[in-house]
Amino acid sequence: MTIPAKVENLDSVLAFVDNALEEAGCPMKAQMQLDLAVEEIFVNIASYAYGSGTGNAVIDISIDDGICTITLSDNGIPYNPLEKVDPDVTLAAEDRQIGGLGIFMVKKSVDDMIYEYKDGQNILKLVKKL
Numbered sequence: 001m002t003i004p005a006k007v008e009n010l011d012s013v014l015a016f017v018d019n020a021l022e023e024a025g026c027p028m029k030a031q032m033q034l035d036l037a038v039e040e041i042f043v044n045i046a047s048y049a050y051g052s053g054t055g056n057a058v059i060d061i062s063i064d065d066g067i068c069t070i071t072l073s074d075n076g077i078p079y080n081p082l083e084k085v086d087p088d089v090t091l092a093a094e095d096r097q098i099g100g101l102g103i104f105m106v107k108k109s110v111d112d113m114i115y116e117y118k119d120g121q122n123i124l125k126l127v128k129k130l
Contacts, residue, residue: 005046005057005074013042013059017070024063026130033109034070037126040102041072041081049076049122066130073123080115081106081124 001016045057060071081103112127
């Protein structure tokens with residue numbers, strides 16, 4: 001799926017992902033975890049990848065031998081979310097630094113995250129055992 005990276009397109013992205021997961025018989029818990037991860041990453045792309053400009057996001061999903069891989073890519077500003085230091089969740093919310101909680105939740109929702117910047121594209125793979 002190639003779609004303009006705009007927050008208002010989130011429902012279309014989630015419908016695309018959910019349709020593929022349902023066809024594969026994905027358990028509801030895994031589907032909810034993947035939805036959370038895709039939502040966070042897509043909203044980040046829509047909000048930050050292109051600065052004040054616009055561009056597309058590409059979402060690809062493959063399910064093979066009980067392993068789901070969702071790839072989100074964009075041609076925006078290079079950004080590796082895996083370099084973001086995890087927030088200290090032992091601190092009270094008001095004592096934590098702003099930012100990073102969304103990526104932390106994504107990391108906790110999937111089994112693996114793989115990032116690469118290749119040919120002018122941010123490519124992030126979310127891997128989850130179903």
